[in-house]
Amino acid sequence: MGAAIEDVFKALANDRAARSGEKVAQLFAADPGRFAAFSATFEDMLLDVSKCSLTPATLGLLLDLARTAGVEEKRAAMFAGEHINITEDRAVLHTALRDRSATPFTIDGQDVRADVAKVLADMAVFTDGIRSGVLTGWTGKPITDVVNIGIGGSDLGPVMATIALSPYHDGPRAHYVSNVDGAHLFDTVKPLDPASTLFIVASKTFTTQETMANAASARQWIVEALGEAAVSNHFAAVSTALDKVAAFGIAPDRVFGFWDWVGGRYSVWSAIGLPVMIAVGAANFARFLDGGHALDEHFRTAPLEKNLPVLLALVGIWHRDVCGYATRAVIPYDQHLARLPAYLQQLDMESNGKHVTLDGETVAHDTGPVVWGEPGTNGQHAFFQLIHQGTSPIPVEFLIAARGHGEDEWPGLKRQHAMLIANCLAQSEALMRGRTLEEATAQLLAAGRDKDAAAKIAPHRVFTGSRPSVTIAYDKLDPYTLGRLIALYEHRVFVEGAIWNINSFDQWGVELGKELASTLLPAVESGQAPASLSASAAGLLHHLVGQ
């Protein structure tokens, strides 16, 4: 397989070299059917990749690449519950969290569907109790504020989803504390009343230093305000390590489990989504799961050339490995997706930031790009300059809804949504079209500049064009669509990882820093640098805490 893949990579490199200098605008001019040929839909969701430098032949090669890499077989292995996470010897079954069919599905002797259904039902009962005021704080006050304590996958997904679904948020206020920097917890709880605050301690392992430290401080805050006996009313937990949760002292009926076949960054669909469920209600959370499942079915069954996650991944591979672009920007023209880029940073970079293949060999091609972004239109007034005229092309992924929220109650906002769409389309169009020196000069002359001034200024107003972007368009960001979007990105990451033949489901790269942090804590507390530290670390330690 390795040699065959390399042949396809070579053919792709030749294709790019043969078309160097070609403009994407020429491709549009030559083919009136280009948009139809290079876009695909799933329900109301549309993926447009036509503004990338692909021809039908390029796309054919990329599809060959996916087939040669065994994407279809690897996809089947994932859905079948095989232990595709080989370094941790685990199945990868976050898809089972949103497949709520009743048919038993036994993996490693466990009926995962029954387990998922049971936890979801328990979460819904707890959620209804909190939202209705039946479950109160220790003094009988209803819960008005829920503070989730977690980090990484136990934070980013729920934060992102809570903001995304804010139009549906009718439960208690939701807050998220992740950073071990005590300021995060302090600032969050400062305006809150302990008597009406519920903490959810969310940690897959229940050993994560930051989460355990914040949980202990939060416990102290409750105990100091309400007494030790109040802890049971003011804490719930989500974890796979139920023994460790019990040791922390959280009442068993407030502990919601999940399983080692759910990766942290794929866990928002599990009990880790509890703060989201409490915010938007069990029915809206169920729609979120339905959306994820619908996209799973699309990914599992649609032919590769019409398969949205596959196409998104192939464009990613084209840009990363053939064009050599090191980053990609995710720019949602949707304020409710403000935290999507941060969420995708973990999903993508923790999954595919790998340097060895499944066989332990050094990878032959660059893997995960840097993922970054901010909502549009704000990015336009900040970093878009570099995307348009910087020296390294940055592929952009635009996300845009046909309809916004709040427009029914406030019809005047409809115009602002039109402005949002206009800006989104304008940016991708400008990136693709660019502006030549002749066009820039002509514009300056037409604006009344003299020839010398036009010649001097025109080069600064040149845009190379052919700067790649894809656009994902959908009707409205509701729970179902959010589920589809997140599953789309999850499967994109899967397909890219499958082509690179890496394990997208472990994260050993985060371990070394964690080990060093634990050995450094005593040094920070004592102000004494151990001899094993580099001169830099010892010098910094001395500067910060030395006596």
Ligand code: F6P
């Ligand atoms: O350190 C990285 C990581 O293990 C992530 O993969 C995970 O999402 C995060 O830490 C939090 O882990 P946990 O849920 O076990 O506290």
